[in-house]
Amino acid sequence: MRIPYDELFDGLLRVLLKLGFEQQRARLCARLFTDASRDGVYSHGLNRFPQFVRMIQTGVIAVDAEPELVTSFGSLERWDGKSGPGTLNAYRCMDRAIARSRQQGIGCVALANTNHWMRGGSYGWQAADAGVIGICWTNTMANLPPWGASDPRVGNNPVIIAVPRGKGHVVLDMAMSQFSYGALASYRMRGEPLPVEGGFDAAGWLTRDPVAIEASRRPLPIGYWKGSGLALMLDLV
Structure with a gap:
């Protein structure tokens, strides 16, 4: 499923405004998420947005805080x-x-x-x-x-x-790591193996299975x- 850039941006913007973001800060934040997905980095774009929202709702992120x-x-x-x-x-x-x-x-x-x-x-x-x-x-x-x-x-x-x-x-x-945890999650959600061995499973064997690497927390370095x-x-x- 492909979503037009403007449609995704507008959807994220609406959510951010409801969460209390000021208009210009909301627009910049929405653009950074949308640009990441547009460029194919879904793991740190739309796929990561629900986690971002949860961090706001649980108080980890202070919406109005300025550096x-x-x-x-x-x-x-x-x-x-x-x-x-x-x-x-x-x-x-x-x-x-x-x-x-x-x-x-x-x-x-x-x-x-x-x-x-x-x-x-x-x-x-x-x-x-x-x-x-x-x-x-x-x-x-x-x-x-x-x-x-x-x-x-x-x-x-x-x-x-x-x-x-x-x-x-x-x-x-x-x-x-050769595959970031976001990349491992993307392969897992698509039901695909990694293109090369990316870490160890719980038994200590090299594997292309993203689920096994997520579970063992033993990815390979770059x-x-x-x-x-x-x-x-x-x-x-």
Whole structure:
């Protein structure tokens, strides 16, 4: 089933307004979710929207909270997200990093007390559209075993590298596991196996079964196309 962009955007906007978002903040938030789905990243677009709503309803996300500048020194800034929407906090801080880079040659902004930023690539595209190289990452809960271990002790922390280009930006957006948990969920919902072995099952065997990997919480770290993509981006930078 395919839904026109404007129809999806309008539907998400209505929900956000009912949840108490101010009009402009609601429009930006709805656009970030809709753009992710338009670009094929359903796991962090429409598929993740119900979780976003639940986080608001349970008080994890403070709808009206605005990020606050804590410290500024030259090209560096540190912000407090005040538990506001992670998408809007991240967008604001990337905007600040872009502004600092215009003045200082480089802008580095740290953000604390926030929550899920959904598709991290959105902020890479934001930087590239502004004509600057963007590098951003975040940490997450422990959901990836260190190499050689069986218990998740580190996060599959997403990293984004974006390079502006006249004929089309080059943007890398990836988690540190070969398949993010959002990607595993997408394969599970489609009833499809992974294209390559993506983790271990409960018995310790490599598997392409997304359900088994979700249950064991033992995804593999990056390699394959993700390793190649990272090598390419480092060359471009």
